[in-house]
Amino acid sequence: MQALDDVRVLDLTQVLAGPYCTMLLSDLGADVVKIERPGGDLIRPNPPFVGDDDAYGGYFQSVNRGKRSLEMDLTGEDREDFLALVEDADVVVENFRAGTMEKFGLEYETLRERNPELVYASIRGFGDPRTGETDRQGQPSFDLIAQALGGVMEITGQEDGPPTKVGPGIGDLFTATLNAVGILAALHHRDRTGEGQYVDTAMYDAMISMCERTVYQHSYTGDVPTRRGNAHPTLFPYNAFEAADGHVVIAAFGDNHWRALCEAMDRPDLAAEYPTTADRLEHREPLRSEIADWTATLTAAEIRDALEGSVPCAPVQDAADVFEDPHVHAREMLVDVEQPGADEDVTIAGSPIKLSETPPKPGERAPLLDEHREELLGDGASRAPRDERETADADD
Known part of the structure; x- marks a missing residue:
């Protein structure tokens, strides 16, 4: 048994923020069905690769492990199949610009008519008008944009150097993590009331939350915090x-x-x-x-x-030091997974969420494009817990 093995998530996201959010849910046992645009997630062909015949690169593998894949054209003949999946889903997650799902005729209000208990979650650069309308909504955003606007870059780097982005894509990853928290809160509310709801996290908002220190410092002192290298403004050494x-x-x-x-x-x-x-x-x-x-x-x-x-x-x-650290291996923070098209496994980051009774299982590879069409849309599509699905897959 896993904590979320009775939860099905329809994942319409791509690139990093959305896939990382649904990866967290997948690690915890949710059945995450990755609904991919024709041609697949934009990052499938991104490097690095092990060899010349890899099915996808490390970027895609890292944040799409443990999911099932369907290739669907939501503007065409696949629309009705998608709506049928919605009727049996618990969560839908998307990270399109505001207004995109309305163009498909698949916005929250339409999906809620099919499934009143649905938790619908969005991740956008500037949020959704439903939770607070601004003139930025509909604009594209990436990690770099969020870090710049939210104040991260202004307080990162050496004192005499330029504003600097944080190495990891925290504009995506922190927003994704907050979205997963919101989804879990909404599922808990639904289990108590039978009522679904809309969950919205914005990258700009998330970076302001992450920079909470600059907010109270500016409020308390009137000063504008800026770069201090690796030093801390109120602690020494x-x-x-x-x-x-x-x-x-x-x-x-x-x-x-x-x-x-x-x-x-x-x-x-x-x-x-x-x-x-x-x-x-x-x-x-x-x-x-x-x-x-x-x-x-x-x-x-x-x-x-x-x-x-x-x-x-x-x-x-550095990364080589991390790979050699016995602590990292004892904490199962490096996980080996199959790399389709290669003759060797690859290593991806494990799950930092540790549960004593329902531990996460991040060790399944990412799916091939449209790999699970028959089992999801064919006769006898199963919504069994993940362990049962694994057994069935292994027997095939």
């Missing part, structure tokens, strides 16, 4: 420092951590002269130089050994 063989981060802003750091540095004078948070913030630049001079003489491993257990610290790792 809380920064990255260069080691002899790389970089480490040290978070010693508590009085106890500060004293332990000074002891490891053999600098009890610093602990005595700057005993309070206010003292350290006032003299952060010369103190940062003192710490940097110490870390530069040691390897990252030596710094870790000197501080571990008394001061929060860690090396700055």
